[in-house]
Amino acid sequence: MKRLTLVPTPIGNLGDITARAVEVLRNADLVAAEDTRRSKVLLTHLGIERKLVRLDAHTMSSRAPSLLADNQWLAFISDAGTPGISDPGADLVQLALDAGHRVDVLPGATAFVPALVASGLATARFTFEGFLPRKGSLRKRRLAEIAAARATSIIYEAPFRLVATLADLAQACGAERQASVSRELSKLYEETRRGSLSALHEHYSAGEVKGEIVIVIAAALEAAANDEADSESIPMVAGSSVREMAARLAAVGIRGRLLRGALEALGAARNVAYQSALEHGQDERHDGGVGD
Numbered sequence: 635m636k637r638l639t640l641v642p643t644p645i646g647n648l649g650d651i652t653a654r655a656v657e658v659l660r661n662a663d664l665v666a667a668e669d670t671r672r673s674k675v676l677l678t679h680l681g682i683e684r685k686l687v688r689l690d691a692h693t694m695s696s697r698a699p700s701l702l703a704d705n706q707w708l709a710f711i712s713d714a715g716t717p718g719i720s721d722p723g724a725d726l727v728q729l730a731l732d733a734g735h736r737v738d739v740l741p742g743a744t745a746f747v748p749a750l751v752a753s754g755l756a757t758a759r760f761t762f763e764g765f766l767p768r769k770g771s772l773r774k775r776r777l778a779e780i781a782a783a784r785a786t787s788i789i790y791e792a793p794f795r796l797v798a799t800l801a802d803l804a805q806a807c808g809a810e811r812q813a814s815v816s817r818e819l820s821k822l823y824e825e826t827r828r829g830s831l832s833a834l835h836e837h838y839s840a841g842e843v844k845g846e847i848v849i850v851i852a853a854a855l856e857a858a859a860n861d862e863a864d865s866e867s868i869p870m871v872a873g874s875s876v877r878e879m880a881a882r883l884a885a886v887g888i889r890g891r892l893l894r895g896a897l898e899a900l901g902a903a904r905n906v907a908y909q910s911a912l913e914h915g916q917d918e919r920h921d922g923g924v925g926d
Contacts, residue, residue, distance in 0.1 A: 642742025
């Protein structure tokens with residue numbers, strides 16, 4: 635059976651390549667690359683001397699079928715990270731599967747996982763949105779979906795569009811929705827900045843932005859509550875949201891486990907009550923946290 639192997643490559647620091655990835659790049663019958671010039675730098679660094687064949691979005695339909703048919707073992711690398719994530723590797727996988735070939739995907743570098751973990755936002759459930767549509771109704775629809783999402787949302791963005799996208803997210807999700815912006819991951823000037831969408835927009839509006847960008851956006855609190863509990867079981871006082879009630883209780887000194895218990899007693903879902911208690915810190919009258 636013929637074989638296609640997708641090989642993750644470093645998103646910045648060349649030391650992140652795995653030993654298994656190097657083995658595949660040395661031994662596959664042919665290595666195809668989304669950008670041969672960029673990939674040649676990596677192979678030279680690894681001491682691997684071999685020809686690279688260009689295989690990108692513009693050449694996928696014309697070249698991929700013959701490359702798959704003429705080679706017993708084809709390896710594919712994208713510009714950086716794991717092929718198939720927001721790049722033409724996904725189309726190559728489908729072509730290989732349609733032809734009955736074996737498809738292997740090596741574990742390795744990708745930008746959105748470290749950005750998600752570094753954000754400090756919930757990681758139990760998340761959606762990867764890739765790049766948003768540039769404009770029009772499709773963009774508005776995706777922004778609305780992110781605003782109502784019951785899970786953390788992750789998007790990629792180009793540096794020159796970051797400020798505009800943060801403005802659109804703030805308008806759709808609310809200026810105070812928590813988020814993070816990670817750029818230059820694994821590189822010398824790696825940065826993750828956390829805060830509200832309005833604060834992030836203000837910061838990045840002040841100067842030039844460089845590097846690859848990952849934006850992580852917190853889930854909608856009310857949507858998360860509705861996902862876990864029947865709305866009829868949430869009798870919040872005078873129609874207050876979980877966030878509003880948590881703020882009111884915290885303002886009078888109810889924090890930590892006491893705040894979590896109070897929110898659950900008022901009908902908030904357990905995970906939402908826990909997150910709200912974390913956001914408002916510990917009760918200074920108690921030395922414990924909010925965990926079990």
